[in-house]
Amino acid sequence: MAHIPDGILSLPVLIGGGLITAGGVALALRRLDDRMIPRAAILGAAVFAGSLIAVPVGPSSVHVLLSGMMGIMLGTATFAVVLVILLLQALLFGFGGLTTLGVNTVNIALPGVVFALLLGPAIRATPSGVLRAALAGAVGALSVLGTGALVASSLALSSSEFTPVASVLLATYLPLAVGEAFVTAAIVGFLARVQPEALRPVIASSASPSAPPSTPSSAS
Amino acid sequence: MAPADLRLRLLAAFIAIACLSQLHSLAVAGVLLALVLPLAWFLGPLAFPWRRLWHLEGFLLLLFATLPFTMDGRPLFTLGPLVASLDGVWRASLIAAKVSTCVLVLTVLLGDVEPARLGVALRGLRVPERLSRLCVMTMRYTSLLRDEARRLHDAMRARGFRPRSSRHTWRSYGNLIGMLLVRALDRAERVEEAMLCRGYTGSFPYHAPPFPPLRDWIGFGAISAAGVAILVIDRL
Known part of the structure; x- marks a missing residue:
């Protein structure tokens, strides 16, 4: 359960999450120039659509988070995309909540951005398919475990009585991390071969990310 | 009573839910849930949100299973070496009541939001232009890409694919999502070129929505005042 609903977290945790998200989104908006927004939006929509497919893992089924994937493809812009996806999920499906938007955005986006920043350059540079798959799998699995750890610590920081619940929740993230590792490795392998x-x-296609919008982009 | 103006409705829902989520007393939260339930049943814009509540059950069950044993207080019953406390049961009930009430209030106030109007409302609330543009475009492409995902998924099923807990399944889903992303990126490029061709200057023209009528301000005031009043009663 990566979406913490309204009514559980304490006020300091909510405010802290909101502040970190505001900082992350400010970073993201600097990265999102006019040419980047259509790509970010369509990627966000694809991740949203992909997250509606339930993947069976052992006895239960989970849906992929793909935050590591977004981190590799969008960098810090991931913060803005995750915030938008969570807002839409809260309004259209009632998943998550309004007051927890900030905390949930940090929990999902931050690990993806951090691990993609750390391992992304090696993933793009390596010529070996096996190494690339291993590194991409590591980004996927670590992002999910990071999300689990952040969700657990948001609960534990809100109230110490939540600590056992938080550790049970953390255990449910282990199978998800395994599935996410395989899915992320497969996606990155596919994209490295195809695009x-x-x-x-x-x-x-442009030399610098801040190229003026009038520059025609070359067909891929 | 909910304001028709989406800006005020979003703000009112946020204030009310922020207040309700900080309740401390089970009596107030329980009475509130009892009041909100029929409201959502009869006046809600959607059918009663069973699925939204169902989505929370796993977490709430986990709370009821652990909180009584981890909180100190008057013992209720003993299970081997574990002692269940009355305080823990109360605490779990309080959280269950608050979480359910917040979901119901969100559904009653914002269940019928038209996604197409959200961008203008966000812009009206001083959300940065790029963020609301991202929101508008994400919404625009979600249904399109969901259809695309369904088509690819149907094609896999037509070839005899059965999801199981195996590496083959995970790799197939990876390829499915990879293909979805490749098509989406190509589409993003085509869309951008088409928009530039039609004189897109980097932002959408937004018509500032009209100033909300008095009725909407009254609804906004009533809902947020109710939220604050409930919080004050709770703390008394």
Whole structure:
């Protein structure tokens, strides 16, 4: 359960999450120039659509978070995309909540951005398919575990009585991390073969990410 | 009573839910849930949100299973070495009542939001232009890409694909999502070129919505005042 609903967290945790999200979104908006927004929006919509498919893992079924994937493809712009996806999920499906938007955005986006920043350059540079798959799987699995740890600590920080619940929740993230590792490795392998420029968090056809919008983009 | 103006409705819902989520007393939260239930049943814009509540059950069950044993207080019953406390049961009930009430209030106030109007409302609430543009475009493409995902999924099923807990399943889903992303990125490029061709200058023209009528301000005031009043009663 990556979406914490309204009515559980304490006020300091909600405010802290909101502040960190505001900072992350400010970073994201600096990265999101006019040429990047259509790509970010359509990627966000694809991740939203992909997250509606339930993947069976052991006895239960989960849906992929793909935050590591978004981190590799969008960089810090992930914060804005995750915030938008969570707002839409709260309004259209009632998942998550309004007051927890900030905390949930941090929990999902931050691990993806951090691990993609750390391992992304190696993923793009390596010529070996096996190494790429291993690194991409690591980004996927670590992002999910990071999300689990952040969800658990948001609960534990809100009230110490939640600690046992939080550790049970953390255990349910283990199978999800395994599934996410395989799915992320498969997606990155697929994109590296089919459209390697998609793995860069800038519009690849222009020399610099801040190229004026009038520059025609070359067909991929 | 909910304001028709989406800006005020979003603000009122946020204030009310922020107040309700900080309640401390089970009596207030329980009475409130009892009041909101029939409201959602009869006046809600959607059918009663069973699925939204169902989505929370796993977490709430986990709370009822653990909180009585981890909180100290008057013992209720003993299970081997574990002692269940009355305080823990109360605490779990309080959270269940608050969480359910918040979901119901969200559904009653914002269940019938038209996604197409959300962008203008966000812009009216001083959300940065790029963020609301991202929101508008994400909404626009979600239904399109969901159809695309369904088509690819149907094609996999037509080839005899059965999801199981296996590496083959995970790899197939990876390829499915990878294909979805490749098509989406190509589409993003085509869309951008088409928009530039039609004189897109980098932002959508927004018509500032009219100033909300007095009725909407009254509804906004009533809902947020009710939220604050409930919080004050709770703390007395």
